[in-house]
Amino acid sequence: DAKTTQPPSMDCAEGRAANLPCNHSTISGNEYVYWYRQIHSQGPQYIIHGLKNNETNEMASLIITEDRKSSTLILPHATLRDTAVYYCIARSVEYGNKLVFGAGTILRVKS
Amino acid sequence: DGGITQSPKYLFRKEGQNVTLSCEQNLNHDAMYWYRQDPGQGLRLIYYSQIVNDFQKGDIAEGYSVSREKKESFPLTVTSAQKNPTAFYLCASSIGTSTWGREEKLFFGSGTQLSVL
Numbered sequence: 001d002a003k004t005t006q007p008p009s010m011d012c013a014e015g016r017a018a019n020l021p022c023n024h025s026t027i028s029g030n031e032y033v034y035w036y037r038q039i040h041s042q043g044p045q046y047i048i049h050g051l052k053n054n055e056t057n058e059m060a061s062l063i064i065t066e067d068r069k070s071s072t073l074i075l076p077h078a079t080l081r082d083t084a085v086y087y088c089i090a091r092s093v094e095y096g097n098k099l100v101f102g103a104g105t106i107l108r109v110k111s
Numbered sequence: 112d113g114g115i116t117q118s119p120k121y122l123f124r125k126e127g128q129n130v131t132l133s134c135e136q137n138l139n140h141d142a143m144y145w146y147r148q149d150p151g152q153g154l155r156l157i158y159y160s161q162i163v164n165d166f167q168k169g170d171i172a173e174g175y176s177v178s179r180e181k182k183e184s185f186p187l188t189v190t191s192a193q194k195n196p197t198a199f200y201l202c203a204s205s206i207g208t209s210t211w212g213r214e215e216k217l218f219f220g221s222g223t224q225l226s227v228l
Binding site for chain 1 (some may be wrong): 115146151153154155156171199201203218219220221222224
């Protein structure tokens, strides 16, 4: 089971970059890292995923260390609407490749 | 407008009653999932289905049942055997590829809040 470890909460000033860390030291070589976020009482929303290279899309950037034991999600200019729970997920080989969600990081963006 | 529709948004269950949560998708996805979320917690997998007429148990399947008679539908029944059913229930789907799980981006519905009367 490729478990992930995230800090329980983080604060970020509006307009600044939010850097959310994730440790996944037991991840297998062919397992992707996914990031989702969940705004209160809604379904999680996909943000980005990657295998070994850094990735960027319109929402965020994903930086994966060379040894793939950790990654960082970067929201370049955080807004109040980015306040949410952010989940870092690695696929679980034990459960036939399904995504296993942990408790995530509560990101509070403050004005 | 493609997506996943869950209904109802709020549901109340009486003691000893079975209730069914609906999940419909028009994304033409093969794989569908049910997750349970308790307050302040992450999501836990209840059941998943990779293809029509087939499904597997997840982490916490006891007290729940599912069916997958159509590709677009994956209803979840919370039975009376589930003694603590109060939770937020989320349905999701993914494309489901021949190389199962290598890139499984999930699309979620908006959830159903189930409470016990």
